[in-house]
Amino acid sequence: MTISRSEPATDEVGEPFEVNHRKVLAITLPMTLAFLTTPLLGMTDIAVIGRIGDAETLGGLVVGALVFDFVFAVCNFLRAGTTGLTAQALGARRPREVEAVFFRAAILSLAIGLGLIVAEPLLMHLGLLAIAPGPNVAEAASTYVFVRMFSAPFALTNYAILGSVLGRGRSGLALVLQIVVNGTNIALSILFGLVLGWGITGVALGTICGEAAGCLAGLVVLARGFSAGRLPRLEEVFDWGGFRQMLGVNRDIMIRSFCLLAGFTLFTRLGAGFGPVTLAANGLLMTIFMTGSYFLDGVATASEQLAGVAVGARRRLAFDRTVSLTSLWGGFIAAALAAIILIGGEALIDFLTTDPDVRAAARIFLPWAAATPIVGALAFVMDGIYIGATWSRAMRDMMILSLLVFVALGYALTPVFGNHGLWLALEVFLGLRGASLLAVLPRQRGRTFGPGPGAPAGTHSTPAT
Secondary structure: OOOOOOOOOOOOOOOOOOOOHHHHHHHHHHHHHHHHHHHHHHHHHHHHHHHHOOHHHHHHHHHHHHHHHHHHHHOOHHHHHHHHHHHHHHHOOOHHHHHHHHHHHHHHHHHHHHHHHHOHHHHHHHHHHHHOOOHHHHHHHHHHHHHHHHHHHHHHHHHHHHHHHHHOOOHHHHHHHHHHHHHHHHHHHHHHHHHOOOHHHHHHHHHHHHHHHHHHHHHHHHHHOOOOOOOOOHHHHOOHHHHHHHHHHHHHHHHHHHHHHHHHHHHHHHHHOOOHHHHHHHHHHHHHHHHHHHHHHHHHHHHHHHHHHHHHHOOHHHHHHHHHHHHHHHHHHHHHHHHHHHHHHHHHHHHHOOOHHHHHHHHHHHHHHHHHHHHHHHHHHHHHHHHHOOOHHHHHHHHHHHHHHHHHHHHHHHHHHOHHHHHHHHHHHHHHHHHHHHHHHHHHHHHHHOOOOOOOOOOOOOOOO
């Protein structure tokens, strides 16, 4: 962890650090609710355009949203990296470094956001090449992406704000900020898109206003917590060592995100080879799993913050307890999700589609979808642990390994076992991610804390990346 050596350790930030069930749930529950507001936003946008009754405009919204889903999923490193580095500075009781991490992340977010606005024509061109929609759908998608792209600086700064807030352990505030962003977005998208009749342009404008409102609210809240004694000097903010660490961590997390997206894209591509009915059934089941994954994202966020503080404070026992408790809760949540999918899966399938062929196909593969939370739970928790500890290089390498195995199995199993083979390859991909990270965890922990059961409070071992 890069910390200015001119800054003395202080008790102004942080408290005596103990990991228990209450702390895990205090982060998990609010963040689960916060993450669940995201699909609600997507459904609202679709409902607004759907009420207009123009299928090509609705298709344009879907295509444009896919472009943003990809871009912003890749840029999620701004949130994750900021959480880990902030939590470590908090654990080390370095208040000026806590603020310096935020300022660095905000500067980086603003620069990338402005770069995305400039690169919008290229990104839209690549998106249209990848999806190849009809001309009218492409025109609607281009309008949506052009307008919404102006939200990029606000949206990415919100990632930095959210990462800083979560790194400080203020999950309740994170929930409030997400409600501000998505609530404003939903209300104004309905107003602009439906009531005022501005259509897809109005929906995009609603997104800009929502991101801007959340950014303003987050900056105001953070600014109110600033104090002269805690603000870093300019040379601390622009310390190259700090920026280099942030860029390195963010680079690795970005590569990890690319690999994850590539894996899900390959799953869709191979599924398309079995025909439109199987493709639709797979997409429907993945939607059910992805919605359930927001619950696992909540416990992953808890593991990020608690692991980061433990590493910053050099408390190995607290780190080990974070691993055990978040794994326990991740397993419990995964088992509950699996039971819900198995018991209520057929009703969910019938709710999501009226096509009898898709319903029948989805029922056949429903047990695979029910297994995904259990198989993938450890990957969510381990991702959080590694992000909090800033062991980003190891996380990146294990993701690349898992993706290579998935590619090999996907192409080997599908010709023999069909769509069942594709789902089996996906389960191996999800399971291997978690298992491989767990396998190398003792080595990473030893590099950070030393070989003993606990490290002295005054040691200055550097977290392995």
